Structure formats: structure tokens, C-alpha cells
Amino acid sequence: MVDTAHRNTGVEGVAGGVGVTALLVAAARAIETHRPDSLAQDAYAEHFVRAAPASAGWPVHLREVPDGDTNPLWGRFARYFGLRTRVLDDFLLQAVHAGSVRQVVLLGAGLDARAFRLGWPPGCVIFEIDRGEVLAFKHQVLGGLSATPKAARVPLPMDLRDDWAGALPGAGFDPAAPSVWLVEGLLFYLPPAAESYLIDTVDGLSAGGSALAFEVKLDKDLLEYRDSPLYTSTHRQLGIDLLDLFDREPRPDSAGDLADKGWSTAVHTPFDFTRLHGRGPLPEPNDALAGNRWVFADKPPRT
Numbered sequence: 001m002v003d004t005a006h007r008n009t010g011v012e013g014v015a016g017g018v019g020v021t022a023l024l025v026a027a028a029r030a031i032e033t034h035r036p037d038s039l040a041q042d043a044y045a046e047h048f049v050r051a052a053p054a055s056a057g058w059p060v061h062l063r064e065v066p067d068g069d070t071n072p073l074w075g076r077f078a079r080y081f082g083l084r085t086r087v088l089d090d091f092l093l094q095a096v097h098a099g100s101v102r103q104v105v106l107l108g109a110g111l112d113a114r115a116f117r118l119g120w121p122p123g124c125v126i127f128e129i130d131r132g133e134v135l136a137f138k139h140q141v142l143g144g145l146s147a148t149p150k151a152a153r154v155p156l157p158m159d160l161r162d163d164w165a166g167a168l169p170g171a172g173f174d175p176a177a178p179s180v181w182l183v184e185g186l187l188f189y190l191p192p193a194a195e196s197y198l199i200d201t202v203d204g205l206s207a208g209g210s211a212l213a214f215e216v217k218l219d220k221d222l223l224e225y226r227d228s229p230l231y232t233s234t235h236r237q238l239g240i241d242l243l244d245l246f247d248r249e250p251r252p253d254s255a256g257d258l259a260d261k262g263w264s265t266a267v268h269t270p271f272d273f274t275r276l277h278g279r280g281p282l283p284e285p286n287d288a289l290a291g292n293r294w295v296f297a298d299k300p301p302r303t
């Protein structure tokens, strides 16, 4: 269906390719969890990091980083992921506690442990889509911890470059009931056709009253800040070349496409939330975060 020939298909699971980015976010969440002024708590994150050979030597606490907060990767970039985690935790919890939304869909879920760590109302079902080997690693670690989800959880091993629209209804998702969707740290790895298909699919499966949050990078940001300390330190310290993993084709205007479909949208910079919470990254020169946008979209209830 959509383009499946893409360079980050080479490595499955969390050992490398795009899957290893799930470990990068997990390490950042572990560090955030241990901060005295933590924005988000994820007790599972450090277990993922320790369990994978690719990341077993990475820090899970800022005290393990010799230059601490001045380290661009484990200081500022990790704090970015901590802030993102908090903001999107709040988004999901607000959606399910405010009304009748009981279906939660995490696309590119990676090592997101929200099903296990957040307080969900009774009747919630959390669908998690990621590639099979990433989910298998996640289950191996969570199984070893005897972790128990705090809501019904339905993992769906799928490649989001394939035709995945039928997987959710086939797994018990009800398109007639409202839902909340999260696309965190995923879209810039997908070819534009897969992103457009994802947005169309979310719209098609969303009843009125549904909500969606996703992260994009402005086109110009993809390569403009190639010398940003966030990219160069991630490459130098971990061997992860994020720019090589990003899809570099022109991006669709997904926020605009949703607005055309009748959704109301709000587009924020991460820095908006740094100011709100009084913690997190602020703009700096040559900044890989300059083009990151967090989009929050609501589908109006049917009248």
C-alpha cells in the first residue's frame, strides 16, 4: 500500500535502526524519573534500558553522566523527552477523565509504559501499535517484572507503513465510540505517504468527540540543524544518527489536513510547555528542537 522500501527497515527490534530510538526515549525517561524536579515518573524505563544489549551501558540517572546537565544528550535532550512525556501524559489523562472516551491508541508505542503507570478510569482499553520485535522486547522486560497493566491492553504488532487500518476494528476497537490517539516521536521516521495514510486512518476511525496528539518537525528543520549539539552528541555518544533515520522527503501538512477534515487544531512549540511548567528546554542557537511542533486536535462531537 504505502511505501515499504525504506532504509530503516534493515534492523528489526530495538537493536538498531529506528527501533533503537525507543531505547533512547526510555533512557531519557529514566533520567527524568530520577530528577528531584521530575516532570514525569516512569519506573519501567530503566529496566528497558538495562535489558537491551544496545543500551545496557547507557545512563539511567544524571549522576552517571560525567558532565551532568551540560551534556547535550543526557541533559537538554533527555529533559525534552521528559517534558514531552509529561505533556502527553496530561493530554491522555485529560481525554479519558473528562468524558466518555475509553479507547486509547498509541501509534509507534515503542517502550511507552503508560498502560502500566497511569491511572486509567474503569473500562479503558489501550491499543499499542509498533513493530513486532519492539513489542516482543517490551513484553519480555515487562513480563520479567511481573508488571500488570492498569487498563485492558491490546498490543498490535504492525508496520505503520503497511495497510494497518483494519487491524484496530479487528482487535475490538469500536469506530463508533470516541477515542484518543497519540503519535509521539514517530511521524518524522515515516514516508510522507504513510503519514498521510495515518492521518486519514485516524480520521476515518474517530467518532465525534475523539482527540489526537502528534509531533512533527517542520520541513526546514530536518536538515538545517544537522550540526546541532543534540544530533552530534547523540551520534557521537550512542552511534545513533537521527538525521539518517528521519525520512527526508517533504512532509505533509497534517495539522492543516485535519483542519480541512473539520478537526480543531492547536499547534505548540515544546518551549510553550517549558514556560508552563517552569522546567524543560528553552530555545537556543542551532537548535534541533527549533522545528518541533506538538499538535493537539479535536474532532467535534456530532450534533
Ligand SMILES: C[S@@+](CC[C@H](N)C(=O)[O-])C[C@H]1O[C@@H](n2cnc3c(N)ncnc32)[C@H](O)[C@@H]1O
Pocket: 018, 019, 021, 022, 025, 026, 107, 108, 109, 110, 111, 112, 129, 130, 131, 134, 158, 159, 160, 161, 183, 184, 185, 186, 189, 190
Ligand atoms: C522514538 S521511538 C518513540 C516511541 C514512543 N512513542 C515513545 O515516545 O516512547 C519511535 C518508535 O516508532 C516505531 N516505529 C518507527 N517506524 C515504525 C513503523 N514503520 N511501524 C511501526 N512502528 C514504527 C519504532 O519502532 C519506535 O518504537
